[in-house]
Each structure stands twice: as structure tokens, then as C-alpha cells.
Amino acid sequence: MAHSLESLVIRHTHRLSSPKGSAGEGAIAARQFDAALTSVGFKLSAELLERLSGLSEASVVHTAKRTLRTVSEMVGDHVRHNSYFIDFPANVPDTEEFWMQCVAKALSDEKSRENVLTQLGRGVLDLLSLPTYGRYQHTYEEMLAAQDNLIASAGDRVTVLHLGRDLDDELTDLYLALAGSTTPLGEDDLRDLKALAERCALGPQPEAIPVRENRAVINEARLGVKADLLLDTVTDVLRLACALSGGDVTLQEPTRFRALSRPLRRGLLAGLDAVVAANPAKLADVHAHREPFKRLGERLHPHEYPRWPHAADVFAVARGEKQARSFDSRIEKLLDAFDVLGAVKLLKTAPGKLFRALDLLLRIAADQEERDAVVAAAVQVAPDVSGRVVLSVREHLHNRARESDEPRIFVNRRGRAWVTPDFRPPVPAADRDRLIAALDAEMRRRLPAPGRLLLDPDVLDVALPLSGRATAAGLGVLPRGSISAVDGEQLRFFVYWKETKDRTDYDLSALLLHTDYSTDSWLSYTSLKAVGGEHSGDITQAPDGASEFISLSLDRVRSTFIVPQVNIYAGESFEEVEESFFGFMLRDGEHKGRPFEPRTVRMKSELRGVGRVALPLVFQRGDDGRWRAKWLHLYLKGISSANRVEENQVSVSKVVRAIVEREQLTVGYLIDLMSGDTTTVDLWDGEPVPDEPVMYIGLERPEGLHPDSRIITLENLRDLIPG
Structure with a gap:
């Protein structure tokens, strides 16, 4: 432990x-x-x-x-990364040539010859039936012996471990x-x-x-040591019940409630009773999660505990036996009647809901007087809205200034993405600009005045982590929408997976797009070579773990976008396999070293999303000729089996366009707000080290700063978001 x-x-x-x-x-x-x-x-x-x-x-x-x-x-160096082609990226054959080699070897094998001849006679050949296809033909040690040693480079990644x-x-x-x-x-x-x-x-x-899911996890621990629970809504109790059943405390996925012990049942019922007794209006919150509350009631048996009548009322509301008019239904009725002023008056009592409804209210307002009322209400309640919501609305309003024919992207909490046309009428520009100015002023008020601020310039284009779910777990991973420089001549992707019990085939691919997001070409098991790139070969099962690679010479790639993706061709999902992760490496000069060299890894992230196609990030060549990465952390639904880059190129292109053309609020935005008479901002290259305490914001923690300095890096970037 x-x-x-x-x-x-x-x-x-x-x-x-x-x-x-x-x-x-x-x-x-x-x-x-x-x-x-x-x-x-x-x-x-x-x-x-x-x-x-x-x-x-x-x-x-x-x-x-x-x-x-x-x-x-x-x-990602705790596993053995072998490659199908032993001297990859050298000597990768053309796809058709490689397939013919596999067929020739199968025909020379007595065990497989008859089956292959039968398939060829029918005009359709199953590659998996070929003995040498999809399975390593050499050991890991043999692959190492065939590769040159990596020559150390000043561009290799160096991550410093500090004394704690x-x-x-x-x-x-x-x-x-x-x-x-x-x-x-x-x-x-x-x-x-x-x-x-x-x-x-x-x-x-x-x-x-402030985050309810955190509170649920902590309440589970507090219940175990008989400490007081942190509850102020009935939904807090529902989340706790989900935690106790090993379910989803975000309430996005249904939880199958377990049979709970009497002490746990008493704890949950007492908590519900106390919340409702203190404020009976909290019963209205039950409507948002009626079905889970009904199922929870079947496990808690509230009728056995008459001393907690308010807890029983919760389940009566869930079953429809007791009335408790919800806040959302009252708002919905006002909006259906286009009563903007009435809705604003009621929403002012729930500032967060008012902020989330601003776009709609401004669009349905009948005249300037009503729009003025909406803006005035937002300015009035802004100090009571969480910093995360203020920043989310600020980012939303900024992007609403774009043309209405731009695609609209939706991303759920699990990273599943889909794109639709945006048919909403625009928000009036003057009202949008007034709101943006007010939100900027509110954020400026909340941000600290750090005195001397030292900045790593590479952090300025990192998107604000408004949700931890917009960032995958791993090393060197940036929040969705962040932009980072790609400094290296050779770009190499890798994926590793190990199946739990069923044969599982993941396919690493890369879609190469033109400036208008149309397809140029791709690299995959069906296209082992393209201009500037090579694929390491298809591995079709991973009982002991398997890796695939794509290597690209960036100065030879003619496309504007490179979109790596991991397709599930067969078998277990990203959440069912024993392990799966994606990453990329950068190298200088000619191809040297093993397919996987840990000190060249710039990013490694876990693949744990709902969907059959993973899109970790996209690489874009700028007008200056330099390559940059924009982080996606997205999953597409795909199909149940045989997902291939050829089949999903249209849907991938739409998602990439929607993210690339959306502008995120970045660390640079907050720095601009923090800059003022009391703050000195210095772009810092590490020399000289200041003697006094400073606030440092960068991708990694530097050495030698004053011990009283406040240090913000990728590991605690969320601390920049005011409460």
C-alpha cells in the first residue's frame, strides 16, 4: 500500500x-x-x-x-513494445506486396494451402487465415538486435523529479x-x-x-469512519448511494444499487431526512433523477424507519405519490410562454442556471428592454456563479461571434463527440459584447495579484482545464483544445493494448487532410506507406500485449492536418481491455533507435472512453510551416466491429474541423486579466533564478525557485480556476 x-x-x-x-x-x-x-x-x-x-x-x-x-x-515503458516489421520504419513493404508475401507463405504451408486456395477460388481472402498475418514473426529480443541504438539528443524529453x-x-x-x-x-x-x-x-x-462528485467520494469514506456527512441536497445522498454500490457518482450512467447493510441504510435515510427537514423545497430536486431514486428506495426500505418521515417523502415524490413542483418545470413554463422577464426574475434565485440560459434568453427576448434585463441580471448575480461556469459561458459567447454555418460540436462527460449544423439565430452583438466585458471584469476581480509572475511561454496556449474530463490521464497531456508546438523532424505515434479475455484487434491509423479538411491519404494496415510515413504492421490479437506504430517525416508530409486515431476492429472496448494507451514521440534527424524509445515520448495517455474510435489529438501545419498539436481527447461511436479509417474519414473530418476552428480560453487569457499595476509579468527562460517568492506558471516545475513561491504546472493547472 x-x-x-x-x-x-x-x-x-x-x-x-x-x-x-x-x-x-x-x-x-x-x-x-x-x-x-x-x-x-x-x-x-x-x-x-x-x-x-x-x-x-x-x-x-x-x-x-x-x-x-x-x-x-x-x-509507457513498463511493457515490451514489439513491431510486426522487425526493422521498422526501414524496409516497410507496399501493402499489396506484403499481402502477396503472406499468401505465398500460406500456399507453401501444407496446413493452410487448401483453405487459402478455396478462398482464392471464391475471390475473397480473409487475411486472418494467413499464418504469417497479424502475429509477430520474431521475438522482442530479435527486434532489439535488429535496431540501431538511439543517439542521445538535446531534444529528448527530460522530466525532473523534485524532493518532496x-x-x-x-x-x-x-x-x-x-x-x-x-x-x-x-x-x-x-x-x-x-x-x-x-x-x-x-x-x-x-x-x-464545490464539486458534487468529489463530495460523494469523500462522504463514502466519512461514512466508513462514522464521521459527519457533507450533505445539502437530496442528490448528494443519491450520489453517495451510487458510490457505495460502485456506480457512477456523476449520475450519467445508471447504477445497479447493491443490497446495503442496515447501518448504511440508516446513514442514507438519516441524511435524506435531515436535508429535507431543513428545507422542504429540496424535494423538488428529486424530479431530475426520479428513476434512480425509485430504485434506491427499493433498497433502503424507508417504511421500516418511521422516525425519518422526510426521507420517505423523497421516495413518495419519486413515485409520483407526493407533489413537489420542480424549479426547472417552473422555468420551462415561463419560457414556453416567452415570458423572459418572469424567467429572469426566477432564475436570479439560481445564478448558475441563469448563466446557462443566457444564450436562449437573449435569443427569445422580444425587444431591447428584455435583453437589457437579461444582461443586468447576469451582471448582478455573477459574483455568486462558480468561476468554472463564468469561464465556460465566456468561452461560449466568444465562439458565438462566428458565422452561424460553422458546425456545432457536442462532447459528453465520457468524451463522446458528435457534430451537427448550428441553426441557432445569432446573439445580438452589442449584448454579447456587454456580457463578455462584464464577465472579464468579474474574473479580473477574482484572480490574485501575485506581485511578480514568471511565465513559461509554452503555457500560454494551454486551454483552461474547466473540467478534468477534458483531459486524459497520462504524461504530458494537455486539456482539450490546447495548442502545443511540435519541435522535431520525426513524429511517431504508438498504441499498446492487452486484451482481458477475448481476441482484440486495435488498429492504429492516421488520416491526412488537406487545408479544407478533405482527405489527402491515410496510413493504416490497408495502406502501410504514404508520402512521408510508414506503418509498423497489423497485429490482430494481444493476449500478451501488442503495439502498433506510425512514423512520419514532417518535412516530407504534404498535408495540412495529421489525425492519429485508434480504431477497434474486433473484440473488447477501451474500457474492457486490461490495458490500453496511446502516445507520440519526437526525434531529430534520421530514423534511429527502437520503435519505442521512452526518452523521446512527449505524451502518453490512457485510452478509456466510450466509443469505438479514439481521437487523441490533431497535428496542424501553420502558415509559417511549423507543426502544432491541438488536443482532442474525443471518442466517436463508430460501429460494432471492423472500424477502419477509410470508413470514418468523413465523421472524423467534421469533428476535427469543429475543434480546430473553435477558440478555447487559455492560460494566456487569465494572464492578460492578471496583468496590472500590481503585477509584473516576465517570460522566463530559467535564468536568472529570482531570490524572492514569485508565482510561476509553466508546463513543468523549474529548479531553484524560492521555497515560498506558488508554482502552477500541468499537474495542478486546475488551481488557476477561481472558485
Whole structure:
């Protein structure tokens, strides 16, 4: 358990909790540890190296083994990445030539000859029936022996591991950061919060827990140690019940409620009773989740506990036996009657709902007087709206200025995306601009005045993480919509998957698009070579794990867009396989080294979405000739089997266009708001290191900053979002 908690700290903070052990002469072992880290793209900070050097050699080796295991997993080097073509990317054959080679070998094999001849006579050939197709024809060790060694480059990734505090302190700090997040966490972070809450439920708590899903996970832990629950709506209790049943606390997916013990049933019923007794109007919230409440009532047996009558009322409302007019139904009635002023008056009592309805209210307002009332109400309640919602509406209004014929993209909490034409009439420009100015002023009021602000310029185009679900778990991953420079001559994608029980075939592909998003060409198992690129070969099953690669020479690619994708051809989904992840590497000069070289990995993200086609990011060549990546983290529904890049090129093109042409609010936007008379903003290249405390915002934590500095990196970027 201690190892998993230490690993959790490293993954989230890139800090190694203060190493323990007896004092000694560990300098040599520490340098060897540092050298081993370099091979996977990591290194020890000077402070951490010094600390380890003062420990015994055995203590250093113990720490090194645990740490190397963690960072190898972070970068995807904990598995063996073999390639079908042994000397990939060299000597990749043309697709038809390769297939004919497989057929020739099958015809020379007595076991397969008759079957292949029969298929050829019918005019249709199943590639999977060919003995040499889709299965590694060499061992991992043979592949390594056939590859040249990677020549170290100044462009290789170097991720610094810093010295942290004691493990208990690091875990408490991480718990407080995740629990008090002002934006929803991704699934992996929520799972980590659950593990931390079980340890920290009785310790220090954040001042506020604004995200309801976080509160559900924490309440589950608090219930286990008999601490007071944090409940102020009936939906909080429903989320807690989902957590206790191992279900979805976001309430997006149905939960099959388990049979609960009497103490748990009493805890949930007492919580419901207290919420409704304090404010009977909270019964109206039941309507939004009537079916789950009905199913929960069947498990809790409220009739057995007459001392909690208000809890019984909750389930009576869910069954339709008791009336409780919902807020949303009252709003809907006013909007159906086009009573904008009446709707505004009621919505002012629910500021968040008012903000989410602004676009609609401005569109259906009858005249300027009504639109003025909408804007005035928004300005009045803005201080009571969460920073995440204010920023989301600000981004929405900015993009509403575009032409109405642009596609409209929808993305759900699980990353599933779909695109439709936008038939909404425009929001009047003057009212939109007034609202944007008001929202900017509100955000400026909430942001800190840090004094001296040091900036890594690469962070300016990172999209604000308004939801953790817009970012996949992994290393070097940026929020959806972020733009990052691609500095390297060779771009290489990789996917790895390992099936749980059923034969599973994932296909790594890349769609190459023209400037107008029409198809230029693609790389896949049906097109092993294209201008500037090679595919490593099709692997059709992964009982022991399998990898596929695509390598591209960026100076030879003629297209404007490169869209890597992972298609599920057969077998288990991204959520059913034992493991699956995607990433990309960048290299300089000629192709050298193994197909997978960890220190060249720029990004590695888990594939865990609902859909049969994964779209991690898109690469775009700018007018200046330089390549940049825009992050997608999207999944398309696809079809039940045999998904192929050829078949989904139209739907992929539409999604890519919608995201590429949408403008996200970025870190640079917040920096502009923070810049003022009391703040000095410096673009910093690492020299010289200031003596005084500063606020630093960048992709990675630099060494040598004053210990009282506030440091914001990718790992805690959500802390930039005001509450």
C-alpha cells in the first residue's frame, strides 16, 4: 500500500516524498539511479540527488526500484513494445506486396494451402487465415538486435523529479488539492481521490468541496469512519448511494444499487431526512433523477424507519405519490410562454442556471428592454456563479461571434463527440459584447495579484482545464483544445493494448487532410506507406500485449492536418481491455533507435472512453510551416466491429474541423486579466533564478525557485480556476 501511495504522489506532483533510510555513502548509487532515470526521460533534481547521496546505498537502491517502476509506467515503458516489421520504419513493404508475401507463405504451408486456395477460388481472402498475418514473426529480443541504438539528443524529453516532504504531508496536500478542486476531476483522479479519502477522512479538510462528485467520494469514506456527512441536497445522498454500490457518482450512467447493510441504510435515510427537514423545497430536486431514486428506495426500505418521515417523502415524490413542483418545470413554463422577464426574475434565485440560459434568453427576448434585463441580471448575480461556469459561458459567447454555418460540436462527460449544423439565430452583438466585458471584469476581480509572475511561454496556449474530463490521464497531456508546438523532424505515434479475455484487434491509423479538411491519404494496415510515413504492421490479437506504430517525416508530409486515431476492429472496448494507451514521440534527424524509445515520448495517455474510435489529438501545419498539436481527447461511436479509417474519414473530418476552428480560453487569457499595476509579468527562460517568492506558471516545475513561491504546472493547472 505504501508503494502505491508513493506512486500516486509521483504521478500527480512529480515529487518524490522525502526518502527514508539510514545515513551513509549513497552518492554512487544515487548517480546510477539518476542515469537509469535518464534512459526513460527523467532525472533527479539537484536537491533530491543531494538528499539521496546522504543515505545508505541499500536505501537508495530500495527507493530507485520503486521509483523506476512508477516512471516507467508513466511513460509507457513498463511493457515490451514489439513491431510486426522487425526493422521498422526501414524496409516497410507496399501493402499489396506484403499481402502477396503472406499468401505465398500460406500456399507453401501444407496446413493452410487448401483453405487459402478455396478462398482464392471464391475471390475473397480473409487475411486472418494467413499464418504469417497479424502475429509477430520474431521475438522482442530479435527486434532489439535488429535496431540501431538511439543517439542521445538535446531534444529528448527530460522530466525532473523534485524532493518532496514526508509521505503523510504529501498525501494530505494532494488530498486537499483534489478534494477542494473547483473543477470536476477526470475518472482516474476521482479514483485517486477515493484512495486518499479513505486515508484522510479524519484529517484536515478543504474549506469547501464545490464539486458534487468529489463530495460523494469523500462522504463514502466519512461514512466508513462514522464521521459527519457533507450533505445539502437530496442528490448528494443519491450520489453517495451510487458510490457505495460502485456506480457512477456523476449520475450519467445508471447504477445497479447493491443490497446495503442496515447501518448504511440508516446513514442514507438519516441524511435524506435531515436535508429535507431543513428545507422542504429540496424535494423538488428529486424530479431530475426520479428513476434512480425509485430504485434506491427499493433498497433502503424507508417504511421500516418511521422516525425519518422526510426521507420517505423523497421516495413518495419519486413515485409520483407526493407533489413537489420542480424549479426547472417552473422555468420551462415561463419560457414556453416567452415570458423572459418572469424567467429572469426566477432564475436570479439560481445564478448558475441563469448563466446557462443566457444564450436562449437573449435569443427569445422580444425587444431591447428584455435583453437589457437579461444582461443586468447576469451582471448582478455573477459574483455568486462558480468561476468554472463564468469561464465556460465566456468561452461560449466568444465562439458565438462566428458565422452561424460553422458546425456545432457536442462532447459528453465520457468524451463522446458528435457534430451537427448550428441553426441557432445569432446573439445580438452589442449584448454579447456587454456580457463578455462584464464577465472579464468579474474574473479580473477574482484572480490574485501575485506581485511578480514568471511565465513559461509554452503555457500560454494551454486551454483552461474547466473540467478534468477534458483531459486524459497520462504524461504530458494537455486539456482539450490546447495548442502545443511540435519541435522535431520525426513524429511517431504508438498504441499498446492487452486484451482481458477475448481476441482484440486495435488498429492504429492516421488520416491526412488537406487545408479544407478533405482527405489527402491515410496510413493504416490497408495502406502501410504514404508520402512521408510508414506503418509498423497489423497485429490482430494481444493476449500478451501488442503495439502498433506510425512514423512520419514532417518535412516530407504534404498535408495540412495529421489525425492519429485508434480504431477497434474486433473484440473488447477501451474500457474492457486490461490495458490500453496511446502516445507520440519526437526525434531529430534520421530514423534511429527502437520503435519505442521512452526518452523521446512527449505524451502518453490512457485510452478509456466510450466509443469505438479514439481521437487523441490533431497535428496542424501553420502558415509559417511549423507543426502544432491541438488536443482532442474525443471518442466517436463508430460501429460494432471492423472500424477502419477509410470508413470514418468523413465523421472524423467534421469533428476535427469543429475543434480546430473553435477558440478555447487559455492560460494566456487569465494572464492578460492578471496583468496590472500590481503585477509584473516576465517570460522566463530559467535564468536568472529570482531570490524572492514569485508565482510561476509553466508546463513543468523549474529548479531553484524560492521555497515560498506558488508554482502552477500541468499537474495542478486546475488551481488557476477561481472558485
